[in-house]
Amino acid sequence: MLVLGLNAYHADSAACLIRDGCLVAAAEEERFRRIKHWAGLPTRAIDYCLAEGGASIGQIDHIAVNRKPGANNWRRLAFVLTHLPDPRLMWQKVQNIRSASSVGEALEKAYGGIQIPAQMHHVEHHLAHLASAVLLSGFDEAACLSVDGFGDFASTALGWGSGGHIEIDQRVYFPHSLGIFYSAITQFIGFPHYGDEYKVMGLAPYGEPKYLRQMRELVCIQADGTFRLNLKYFRHHTDNVAYSWNDCSPEVGILYTAKLAELLGPPRSPQEPLEQKHKDLARSAQAMYEEAFFALLRALHQRHPCDNLALSGGCAMNSVANGKVYLNSPFKKMYIPAAAGDAGGAIGAAAMVSATLAGNITGPDHSVRTRNLHAPISPPPEDGSAVADLRNPNSAVRNSPPSSFPNNHSQITDNSASKKSPNNHSPITNNAASKTPSSATGAPRYSLGKPAPTLAGTISAGIFSPYLGPQFSDAACWKLLEPRRKELSDFSCQLSEISDEATLCTRTAAAIAEGKVVGWFQGRMEWGPRALGNRSILGDPRRADMKDILNAKIKRRESFRPFAPSILREAVSEWFEQDDDVPYMMEVFQIREEKRAQLPAVCHADGSGRLQTVHREINPLYYQLISAFCSLTSVPLVLNTSFNENEPVVCRPEEALDCFLRTKMDVLVLGSYFVERKAAEVEKKKLESAGAATSPPSHL
Numbered sequence: 197m198l199v200l201g202l203n204a205y206h207a208d209s210a211a212c213l214i215r216d217g218c219l220v221a222a223a224e225e226e227r228f229r230r231i232k233h234w235a236g237l238p239t240r241a242i243d244y245c246l247a248e249g250g251a252s253i254g255q256i257d258h259i260a261v262n263r264k265p266g267a268n269n270w271r272r273l274a275f276v277l278t279h280l281p282d283p284r285l286m287w288q289k290v291q292n293i294r295s296a297s298s299v300g301e302a303l304e305k306a307y308g309g310i311q312i313p314a315q316m317h318h319v320e321h322h323l324a325h326l327a328s329a330v331l332l333s334g335f336d337e338a339a340c341l342s343v344d345g346f347g348d349f350a351s352t353a354l355g356w357g358s359g360g361h362i363e364i365d366q367r368v369y370f371p372h373s374l375g376i377f378y379s380a381i382t383q384f385i386g387f388p389h390y391g392d393e394y395k396v397m398g399l400a401p402y403g404e405p406k407y408l409r410q411m412r413e414l415v416c417i418q419a420d421g422t423f424r425l426n427l428k429y430f431r432h433h434t435d436n437v438a439y440s441w442n443d444c445s446p447e448v449g450i451l452y453t454a455k456l457a458e459l460l461g462p463p464r465s466p467q468e469p470l471e472q473k474h475k476d477l478a479r480s481a482q483a484m485y486e487e488a489f490f491a492l493l494r495a496l497h498q499r500h501p502c503d504n505l506a507l508s509g510g511c512a513m514n515s516v517a518n519g520k521v522y523l524n525s526p527f528k529k530m531y532i533p534a535a536a537g538d539a540g541g542a543i544g545a546a547a548m549v550s551a552t553l554a555g556n557i558t559g560p561d562h563s564v565r566t567r568n569l570h571a572p573i574s575p576p577p578e579d580g581s582a583v584a585d586l587r588n589p590n591s592a593v594r595n596s597p598p599s600s601f602p603n604n605h606s607q608i609t610d611n612s613a614s615k616k617s618p619n620n621h622s623p624i625t626n627n628a629a630s631k632t633p634s635s636a637t638g639a640p641r642y643s644l645g646k647p648a649p650t651l652a653g654t655i656s657a658g659i660f661s662p663y664l665g666p667q668f669s670d671a672a673c674w675k676l677l678e679p680r681r682k683e684l685s686d687f688s689c690q691l692s693e694i695s696d697e698a699t700l701c702t703r704t705a706a707a708i709a710e711g712k713v714v715g716w717f718q719g720r721m722e723w724g725p726r727a728l729g730n731r732s733i734l735g736d737p738r739r740a741d742m743k744d745i746l747n748a749k750i751k752r753r754e755s756f757r758p759f760a761p762s763i764l765r766e767a768v769s770e771w772f773e774q775d776d777d778v779p780y781m782m783e784v785f786q787i788r789e790e791k792r793a794q795l796p797a798v799c800h801a802d803g804s805g806r807l808q809t810v811h812r813e814i815n816p817l818y819y820q821l822i823s824a825f826c827s828l829t830s831v832p833l834v835l836n837t838s839f840n841e842n843e844p845v846v847c848r849p850e851e852a853l854d855c856f857l858r859t860k861m862d863v864l865v866l867g868s869y870f871v872e873r874k875a876a877e878v879e880k881k882k883l884e885s886a887g888a889a890t891s892p893p894s895h896l
Contacts, residue, residue, distance in 0.1 A: 197553065198251055199258045200242065200314070201546025203538050204302075205295040206263075207233045207390055207446040208725075210539035211241035212664070213249045214550045221248035222664040222723045224539050227847040233391050236443040237299070239306050244666060253307050256314040260549040262324035262541030263296040268349040271369055275349075275433075279371075284436040295442065319545040321347025322509070323364065325536075328544030329506035330357035331551065332660055333531035339500040341492060344510035344537070345375030352422070352509075354492065356500045360551060365499070371433030372425045374488055375511050377415055380430060380451040381481040385474050386464035390446040397516055398757045400482040401802035403475030410459050411484035421495020423488045429456045470756070486517045486524075493525040503528040508544070512536035512782070513725070515806050519784035522774065534662035534724035534780040659779050661814050662728055665721025668849050673867045676849045684871065687857055692870045697817060698824075704865050705824035707872070708736050708834060712862035713750060715839055717852040718817055722845070726781040727838035728808055729762060729818035731845050731852075733861065735797060735835040737761055742797035742835060749860040752842060758806065761798040763833035764822055765809045771795075771833065772807065781808040797835050808836060 201212040201222075212222035221244065226232055228240035246252060276286065295302075300316045319327070325342035337358040344351060351373035355364040378393050387395045416424045431437060431453050438449035457463060464474055493505070505527040512518065512532050521530055533540045670693075677684070677691060684691055694700040707714055714734045722728045733750065735742045747755050760781055769775040773786040784806045792799045799805060812819040826832040838845045839852060841859055846852045849866055856864040856871065864871040 197258070197550070198249065198256045199260055199546045199550045199553075200245065200256045201260045201262075201542040201544075201549075202238065202242075202299060203262050203540075203542040203545075204237050204299050205235065205441050206538050207235045207441070208535075208537055208539040209235055209238040209241070210535070210542045211238045211245050212542045212546050213245035213251075214546045215249055215251075217550055217554060219543070219547075219660075219664065221245040222535075222543055223666070223721065223847075224535075224723075224844075226844040227665065227721065230844055230851075231445050232844055233446050234444070235441040235446040237302050237306060242303075248666075253303065253312055253314075254310065256312070258317060258549055258553065259300065259303070259312075259314045260317045260319055260324075260542075260545035261296065261299050262319055262321055262347075262538070262545040264318040264320040264348055265296055267320045268369065272349050275370065279434055281434045282436040288436075288439055317545070317549045319541075319548050321541065322350055322353035322367070323362065324541040324544035324548065325508040326353060326355055326357070326362050326364070326506065326544070327548040328533045328535070328540040329508040329531055330362050331360065331547045332533060332543070333357075333504070333506045334659075335504045335506065335529075335531065337502055338504035338506040338531070339496045339502050339527070340506040340508075341496055342507075342509040343374055343489070343492070343512065345373055345379065346370055347538070347541075351375060352492065354496050354499070356502075357506060362548075366420075366422070368422050371427060371430070372423060374415070374423065374485060375509075376430065376432055376451060377425060378481060378485055378511070378514075379448070380432075380456070381477065383450060384452055384456060384460065384463045385477055386466045386468060386470075388466055390448055394513070395754065395757065396478045396481060397514060398754075398800075399470070399475055399478040400516070401479070401800050401804070402756060403472065403477070403479035405480045405483040406476045407460060407480035408483050411480050412487075413459060414456075415484055415488055417488055417491045421491045421498075423491070429453055429459065482514075482516060485511075485514065486520065489514070489517050490520075490524045493521065493527065497526045501526070505530045507532045508536050508540065510537040515782050516784045516804070518782055519774070519804070519806075521783075522776070530776075532780065532782040534660070534722070534726070534728075534782075536782065537725070539724070659777055659811065659814065662723045662726075662780055663720035663730055663815070664723040666847060667720040668867070670867045670869070673849050673869055676853060677866070677869060677871075680853070683857070688874045690872050690874055692872075693868055694870050695868050697820065700865065700868065700870070701817070701821040701824040703870060704734075704821055704863070705828055707863045708734055708825055709828045711736055711739055711742070713742075713746065713860070714863040714865060715852060715856045715861050716818075716821075717839065717846065717849065717864070717866045719815075721847055724780060726808070727836060727845055728779070728781065729810065729815050729821075729836065731839040731847075732762075732836045733839050734821075735759075735837075736829075737795045737798045737833055737835045738829065738831060740796040746835075746837060750841065751837065756801075758800040759798055759835050759837050760806045760808060761795065761833040762808045762810050762818070762822060762836040764819065764826065765811050767826075767832035768807070768809055772805070776809075777811075778807050778809045779811060779814060781806055783807070794831065795833075798833070807833075 197216055199214040203210045208224055210224040213220045223241045223244050225238035225241045226234040300312065304310060304312050322342040326340045330338060330340050340355045340357050342353045349370045350367045352368035353364045354366040355362060382393045382396050385396060414426055414429055416426060418424060427433060429452060432451045437451060440447040460477065507530060513536055518532060521527055694703060704714055716732045716734050719730045722730055735746060743759055746759065747753055763771060771788060771791050773788055784804045786803055787795060787799050787805050792803055810819050810822055822832060822834055825834055839855065840846055841855050846855055852866060862873050
């Protein structure tokens with residue numbers, strides 16, 4: 197059974213594919229269109245997922261969308277009658293609901309006008325969020341919470357998951373929203389673009405919560421642990437606030453009223469310099485969000501006293517608050533998906549439908565009992581023939597049976613992957629991140645590489661591989677590099693091929709230890725907004741100037757924004773004040789005070805770091821690289837930031853090479869190919885004297 201999951205006509209549009217309970221592929225549309233947070237029908241992400249699964253759109257059995265247009269209609273009607281919103285705002289909402297309800301028709305039009313036999317399923321927005329956390333968490337039971345802007349007329353959902361059964365027992369409805377509160381303050385501080393909330397989170401440590409009293413005027417925490425907005429400061433519910441969600445980078449109009457300026461003073465223009473007041477506003481907004489967030493968690497735990505928490509929704513991207521969950525709530529174990537925001541709703545909706553249709557007992561509209569399945573997935577053929585014209589109704593792939601090509605890739609087994617998790621789930625061996633042998637054709641291929649994670653299994657306690665996107669063979673990388681050798685030479689670049697992984701990691705680690713900035717492009721692209729060691733820019737965390745070098749010469753972004761450490765899992769407790777699995781870079785912990793001076797490039801102004809724990813069984817190559825760096829420096833972590841320059845994270849080798857050449861990165865590691873800038877001959881001699889130079893391959 198093939199289930200296609202979609203987040204469509206909203207920011208971070210995305211697609212995923214589940215075959216017989218196994219998650220085959222997932223990707224966000226922005227990575228293919230090269231437009232941040234792209235909103236619309238994710239046809240290119242769909243194309244990738246179909247190619248990865250060796251299927252055509254005509255072979256899909258079910259399509260799951262993370263929106264349910266009829267949800268909470270009585271509440272919508274009651275709100276309209278009592279608040280009388282601007283008719284233009286109402287028309288915008290109606291148009292967006294129509295887009296969500298007509299996904300099937302839009303797909304048929306996009307794929308050549310053919311009739312798509314798949315059955316459509318609309319999963320309520322917050323149920324999809326919760327499913328993306330609960331069904332992939334590895335927990336036998338968990339309290340669950342979804343917090344975001346809005347979806348299907350609600351902003352928050354509290355519930356319970358047990359044995360795969362998800363039940364929502366409380367919601368916070370429109371117009372009250374912590375996401376809207378945080379977005380409004382983000383705009384007020386002078387960050388106008390969709391998704392800029394992370395800038396406020398990064399700015400907050402430079403300020404003091406001097407405006408917390410005023411923030412409490414905006415958000416009122418209720419006796420039951422929920423919250424309400426003081427609506428006189430907001431206009432999203434009555435005025436004609438412009439929203440753009442179709443075939444574009446999403447845009448949202450001003451969310452606050454003039455009353456907010458009376459409370460906080462004049463808003464900052466994006467062109468104005470950041471002053472201490474703006475930093476204090478950021479810190480105060482973060483503090484207010486945390487107050488409301490922890491009130492929700494305490495109320496949730498009181499209702500469902502369980503050690504486990506499954507957290508999702510766009511606000512679950514607030515890694516600063518997430519890192520304080522164990523300190524400010526009774527929960528002892530937490531799972532946050534790699535894509536906690538709306539993109540993750542694609543997996544949540546598909547997982548819910550897949551589990552329901554696998555012969556499970558269906559409960560009320562807001563619940564389902566799941567029975568997860570194990571099933572192997574075969575990769576598409578080496579020659580890329582499965583990547584046919586999937587929008588052509590006459591495509592050979594369209595009416596062919598599902599791919600049954602044998603998986604001949606070598607298996608990597610790690611003993612730690614076979615240990616029983618605390619919840620006694622049957623773990624799986626996950627090798628999705630390993631490298632793919634070169635193809636004789638040199639064609640870029642979307643390969644499964646190793647078996648993808650299943651919905652039924654976890655690596656350890658609820659850790660899935662996030663590497664669900666495209667990957668490219670060494671032959672594909674050489675096909676790109678070979679005709680551009682002169683261009684590389686003009687940029688004073690030396691090209692080598694290093695086929696041995698240990699040598700590749702040692703050479704790269706040495707470059708990082710020398711203070712060089714490395715573009716690291718390996719394996720399958722990450723799912724979710726974070727670069728997790730396959731599409732990353734890496735640097736030495738010990739260098740005090742590394743943050744400024746990256747911000748000024750490569751990332752070209754605000755200087756106050758921090759960089760993240762990727763750390764070997766077993767070293768976390770030695771370097772951080774808390775110890776937990778953080779495989780998707782979703783939590784911020786305090787770095788131990790005695791270690792901070794050693795890590796100036798990744799230690800934020802308040803002594804914190806947004807860490808990624810690197811597990812050997814999830815990404816063995818990245819683990820090997822950090823281990824090599826540790827052998828050289830006695831520091832078991834590297835600086836990791838996304839491989840991009842004010843654009844979506846790179847997806848293809850072409851984008852990685854272009855980003856490398858137009859910035860001042862020192863090294864690009866593209867699969868087995870090592871590209872290094874040589875600023876002067878002395879650098880070459882230094883490398884040779886250290887015994888680090890590698891002879892170029894015979895065909896160069």
